[in-house]
Amino acid sequence: VLLLPEMTTHLRTAVFCIAVVLTTTASSPDTERGEKEVATEDLKDLLYTSMHNIVSLNDLVTELSGKIAHLTITSASISAEMKISKADSEVAKTSSTKSWRT
Numbered sequence: 212v213l214l215l216p217e218m219t220t221h222l223r224t225a226v227f228c229i230a231v232v233l234t235t236t237a238s239s240p241d242t243e244r245g246e247k248e249v250a251t252e253d254l255k256d257l258l259y260t261s262m263h264n265i266v267s268l269n270d271l272v273t274e275l276s277g278k279i280a281h282l283t284i285t286s287a288s289i290s291a292e293m294k295i296s297k298a299d300s301e302v303a304k305t306s307s308t309k310s311w312r313t
Contacts, residue, residue, distance in 0.1 A: 226265065229258045 232254060 223265075226258065226261050229254060229261055
């Protein structure tokens with residue numbers, strides 16, 4: 212959960228860099244027209260793949276965050292039940308000790 216902003220920042224930076232390279236390559240006067248078209252298509256594919264990966268990773272982080280929240284709630288519930296059970300057993304132990312002494 213704490214890595215989500217960092218991951219998103221890094222992924223956005225990568226996509227931005229790819230976009231800059233894409234626009235630089237597309238407007239570069241020293242490359243042949245055929246090479247420029249191939250490089251532009253490759254970079255467009257890379258940009259599309261990167262954007263798709265960002266969406267997939269965001270979905271995965273969201274899913275894992277939900278699972279962590281569920282585990283945290285379950286753990287807290289079990290801990291509370293254990294405290295109640297321990298308190299009940301202490302009360303029962305105290306009650307049985309008092310009735311034995313009287």
